[in-house]
Amino acid sequence: MKNLDSVFAAYIIGWAVFFVFYLSVAKRTSSLRQEVERLKSTLNRGK
């Protein structure tokens, strides 16, 4: 099976890029949601 390592590397690295991108979006969304909630509660306390 010549070049199996190259084919394997291409697929693994490719999927890793998509997975890391998805994780980064999920992480940014989660921290921003927490920040919005924090600001909303500060706003409500001020009213």
Add this chain to the structure above:
Amino acid sequence: MWKRAIGGAVVLFLVGAAAYASFYIAPEERTMRLIQRIFYFHAASAWAGMTAFFVCFTANLLYVWRRDPKWDALGVSSAEVGLAFITVVLITGPIWAKPAWGIYWTWDARLTSTFVLWLLYICYLLLRTLIEEPDRRALLSALFGIFAFIDVPIVFGAIRWWRTQHPAPVIMGGPGSGLEPTMRKVFFFSVFALHSLMVFLLVERYRLEKLRGDFEVVRRELEAQ
């Protein structure tokens, strides 16, 4: 929440099935043999990336015309998603090239124009971090995004207009080009699977951008108090 989980599971199934088809259903190519199987992932990622950049271009045009922030949100979301796909193209291409050509990279028209495309969309995202004022940031990045898209037809045409190290097109390549019927089916299934992944990532990224809009509204209200 359930809709998103089901959507994610469907996308995961499709990309898994596309990988299975690339390895076990597509016949082995006569000259390149096993290494040719990278093509189904590499070329399908390129098509999905170009579609994301087309969405970005359309959103940029609509922003310039309508000045509605939702088009700015779609523009930046699709630029980031497209960039992820073109990053995969720029990684998988050299992995295929080394056994096929004996070198990882050459500055031919297709490879260079793809690398320039990647740099252009990096600049698009960098530009956005440099401008504080939201309307000005949205307008300038939309204008830059329209300019950046000019490279997409150049990437498409590079292997048709000039002699390149990169293989000649097998789809829309004119007489003498084409794929074996099973390879063709597997390729278009991979294109479909990677487009479904692109749409899934775009929806997730757009959700983040909308949340950023909500954050700005609440922050301004707080500042006004």
